[in-house]
Amino acid sequence: MTDANGDVLRVLPHRADALARLGMLLRNGEPVVTVVGKYNHGKSRLLNELVGSEVFAVADRRETVRLADTLHEGVLWLDAPGLDADVASGDDRQALHAAWLHADVRLFVHAAKEGELDAAELTLLGQLLADAAQTQRQTIFVLSQIDQLPGDDELDQVVGNIARQVPGLTIQRISSTRFRKGQQDGKRLLIEQSDMPSLLRRIQEAVAATPAARVHETSLLLGELTDEVAALLHETDAALGRDRERQHRQRQAFDLGLSKVIGKVSRDIESMLASLGQDHAVIPDKAKDAYRLTAGKVERARIQVAYSRACIEIDAFLAGQGVVTIPTDQETVARALNTVVVAVMGVSVKFRDDLRKIFSSLTGRERLQREFARYYELSRDRKALAARIDAAAASLAALTRAMDALRRLERNG
Incomplete structure (x- = not known):
């Protein structure tokens, strides 16, 4: 009875007296x-x-x-x-x-x-x-x-x-x-x-009349406890199912929304790059060009602006999904750099090949999708939902053990 009592008591702590009485009934003393x-x-x-x-x-x-x-x-x-x-x-x-x-x-x-x-x-x-x-x-x-x-x-x-x-x-x-x-x-x-x-x-x-009364009371208590555990099982299983469905729907919506944003900024980047002529950005400035506006400087600035606009669009989507900050163990002393976009994409891009590597290649876009999704799962709301699911799953397992314990008591009683 001890192990069974413990399994049931863990999920029905308020029924300690009923379980104690049931234990005495099952011992069937004088x-x-x-x-x-x-x-x-x-x-x-x-x-x-x-x-x-x-x-x-x-x-x-x-x-x-x-x-x-x-x-x-x-x-x-x-x-x-x-x-x-x-x-x-x-x-x-x-x-x-x-x-x-x-x-x-x-x-x-x-x-x-x-x-x-x-x-x-x-x-x-x-x-x-x-x-x-x-x-x-x-x-x-x-x-x-x-x-x-x-x-x-x-x-x-x-x-x-x-x-x-x-x-x-x-x-x-x-x-x-x-x-x-x-x-x-x-x-x-x-x-x-x-x-x-x-x-x-x-x-x-x-x-x-005590033997017959004990049989009746044993059946009554087992029935009450079984019904209560069964109700909790049903309630917990339903809540767990709802939360898992919510978790799945949210992830689907996030993946689809992120894919659309990445697709849009990638097309914008491709359009901007297609409008450029000669690649001046790769031509290094000379010492005499330190204070002059060169074609290379103009192009690198244009590339950086396009990159920043892409980052802003992605960041806006992430913020709407609650993906705002990086985990504490990744933070740096520079608070402005402690963002998910910076963690995944970096601070700046100056050359066409770098932009294409990030946005124009399938590998680059898949990396963005994968890395941003990882930070999405680390966001506060998603972690809270995951914790709730884990707790419900643990409760469901405990309730299942309690139900099995009550069934054993019923068989052996």
């Missing part, structure tokens, strides 16, 4: 009867009478501060700290842990002398009864310490108030003191008046 209720309401004394020995500590002060248990006649009896006994809520956490994680049968204990249920008790009892209807784990309401009321009228009033608070609730009226005295003195009437025999019968019936 039926567990747990008492739950507020501090000093007679829970430990009740358990001692039910198991027939002084196993659990009893005192007027807060005594049960951690889970305590005893195995009696094939049943594990569990005593938990009282609710509201610890201001730091540590006891509450242990008590609720016992009620929700460990228990097959819950005895909800409320002292008759306290009158009707308070808001916290009402909420918890409502939750336990709702859970009983869903999981078949039974909750038995025990009105304890009825001997501490002045008479039957007062008891009937308390019972009536609680019945109005929780319509349809079966209220087991219990006196552990009468039961103990009846047993010690051999007085059957006191034993019957304690109503403990009736409670024991209800507990025995609930314990007998």
Whole structure:
């Protein structure tokens, strides 16, 4: 169960309690009867009478501060700290842990002398009864310490108030003191008046129903977890498919748009070069031409202008696609040079052969297409999309493992 639990927990961390309960169900240990209720309401004394020995500590002060248990006649009896006994809520956490994680049968204990249920008790009892209807784990309401009321009228009033608070609730009226005295003195009437025999019968019936309830609850939890993982699988797979399709469409649009821009600037360059006559750019200037406007200087300037215009058109397209800056590890101290166009094409071109090599040859155009596409994939938006796709793919793999784990649990359960 551990590996399977881990696989499911990784994708459903909020279902840790359900997975813990499922683990206990699959281990199929002894039926567990747990008492739950507020501090000093007679829970430990009740358990001692039910198991027939002084196993659990009893005192007027807060005594049960951690889970305590005893195995009696094939049943594990569990005593938990009282609710509201610890201001730091540590006891509450242990008590609720016992009620929700460990228990097959819950005895909800409320002292008759306290009158009707308070808001916290009402909420918890409502939750336990709702859970009983869903999981078949039974909750038995025990009105304890009825001997501490002045008479039957007062008891009937308390019972009536609680019945109005929780319509349809079966209220087991219990006196552990009468039961103990009846047993010690051999007085059957006191034993019957304690109503403990009736409670024991209800507990025995609930314990007998535990195997079937566990099968039902196991199926219920596996179904819930499987449905939740399946929904996440569907959602994640759909999102991954959409992002991959978006990634593909964006790349197609980029490649097509870039190809058109490169094609246009290449034709412009070819047209400009075709309009030139003699190649003056290759003729080097002499020393005497340092301050003179020569034909070579004019042509080299014209070539540079055509090159710059081509760079500007390509850069405008790239900017529209979010391809603006180069990776940090390629940056130089000259900020103006830290552009994708400069990284791919360089700063300047002065000769016709250089222009033709870049724009007129198939190899040159393919290089531009390839290099600009590489920087496109390094752009912020594309990297974010790729990261999202990788994360979704990892989630999908984790969800698949979780689904496989749940199916193994279902087969082996």
